[in-house]
Amino acid sequence: MDAPLPLPVQRAMHKLGADISLARRRRHFTQASLAERMGASLSTVRRIEKGDARVPIHFIARALHVFGEIQALENLLDSAHDDIGLTLMDARLPKRVRTKPGTSGAL
Structure with a gap:
């Protein structure tokens, strides 16, 4: 049995559905x-x-493609703009970088 969807997920799905309906009607489809x-x-x-x-998400992707909006799906979680992920990654960076004995350290 699947766990119930969190309320924010339900709201987002309903909004997406309403937005797709509106996009369809605006195009007179x-x-x-x-x-x-x-x-x-x-x-x-x-x-x-x-x-x-x-x-299935591929049907939503197909609808976005029909509307000329597929890039919206491509950019949903663009790793270059993942502020939380980048912050967590930066927090794990070493305070200093040392060369290993026997290496020059230069590129």
């Missing part, structure tokens, strides 16, 4: 035409727009 463009079923599009977290 029906749910059926979006499904066809995505290579998905109509029920999949309906589930995405309802914020169903059980929809």
